[in-house]
Amino acid sequence: MPTTLLIEMLDRVRRLSVPLLGAWLLSGCSTLDYYGQLARGQLALLYARQPVQKLIDDPAQAPELRQRLARTQEARAFASARLGLPDNGSYRVYADIQRPYVVWNLFATPEFSLQPQTHCFPVAGCVAYRGYYELGRARGAAALLGQEGLDTWVGGVEAYSTLGWFDDPLLNTMLRWDDDRLAALIFHELAHQRLYVPGDTAFNESFASFVEREGLRQWRASRGLASGDDAESERRDRLTRLVLDTRERLERLYASGLPIESMRQAKAEEFERLRRDYRAMRDRDWGGFNRYDAWVEGPMNNAKLLPFGLYDQWVPAFSALFRAAGGSWPAFYQRARELGELSQQKRTQALESLMANR
Incomplete structure (x- = not known):
């Protein structure tokens, strides 16, 4: 995801999970090329892993890195001992992949529909995006879809789950988060290993999000801390509600049968309404809190709205x-x-x- 979108609201959007397996089950030149880059990216990630404890014990490593990794291991131990999450090698290894995102996800929809272009994978089932280990590949694929008249959006992913097929590593992309957000990610991704229903993204992500939230609450309570930043949670939920309201109005618009040019103009007006409503809420209720400005004020289309609601619905x-x-x-x-x-x-x-x- 572009750096302008590094906002907490979108952490969950950036954690859409898909196992990168089963390339041999598919055929066709473009499909083989796509799965080839997934296989190469996953192998490079596996090759870069190092045991976390080895890094913690190494005095040659930066003190800040050793301290951050040590705190992650406390949350990792809590996840299995207290939350009943898998006790395996995931998040007990670390990989510095020398880039800001591990994968870039590409979402696409028709110009006048909020139905995503779906892709079906072995194990994971059908999902509403495709992942790329190189930003250039994701943008190239988006450009081709744009030539077909589709709305597209590319978002950077800082972590994903292989659902227990491999020992998923902590990544350098994750260490810029604070300790609570990093612990929450560990709980969320381990929850996918605990339970995953192929083809039902809303179920899977809502389940993992609940485990993340309740797990974080219990994690903080175990250390004598309050439940967390309720104000930030409230702001995030209200922005999500604005986006979901916009989606509902767009769905009614697309079903209206208006002429194409009239529908196109009305679509643009809906996105501008979203921006106006956001600005009013920000200035009236949030005292000018502007963490979400870059995402709201950036280019808008159907595909950009797709991830909202997946993590919260259930x-x-x-x-x-x-x-x-x-x-x-x-x-x-x-x-x-x-x-x-x-x-x-x-x-x-x-x-x-x-x-x-x-």
Whole structure:
């Protein structure tokens, strides 16, 4: 993601997870080239890994790096001992990949639709993006799709999960975050290893986001700290609501049957309305807090709105499920797994029922 988008609101957007496996199951020159770059990127990442404890114990390493890594290992141990998350080599290794992002995700939609162009992968199922280890490749693919009349957006990814197929490393891209955000990421990505339903991104990300939030709350409580920055959480949620409201209005617009030029003008007006509403909220309610300005004021299209809502849609349902499980992580995971085994329709109905009764 461009540096102008390094804002906490979009941390979750930048953590869309997909395992990079199964290239041999697909054919075609362009497909082979795409999976070839994924395989090369993943192998380079694996090659760069080093045991975290070895770096912590090495006096030749920078003191700040050793201190940051030591704090991550406290959160990593808490994840398995207290949150019931996998106890494996993930986040017990470190890789400095010498770049600001590990992968760039490309999202695409038709000009007058919010339905994403989807891509199906072995293990992960179908997702609404494609990942590239090189920014130039992502931008090149976006340009080709743009020539076909699609809306596109490229966002940098600072971490992703291989769902336990490999020992996922801590990355230099992650260490610019503060300790809480880094601990939250570890909880989130390990939750994907705990439970993953192929093809249901909203379920997977909402599940992991709940584990992240509740895990962070318990992690802070274990150290005698308050729950966290409620004001920042409230600002993030309100911006998300503005974006989701914009999406709803755009969906109605695209279903209206207006002539193309009229629809195109109305689409631009909706994006400008989003900017106006954001500025009013920022100035009226946030005292000029402007961390999200660059994202809101930058170029807008359908694809840029796609990730919003994926991480939050079912979080209240999982919160209700956790309470129903008596706050027991093993019982919660078992009930969540049972939901994951349902058909898509029945799973959605169950989650809606949990939302209604929360």
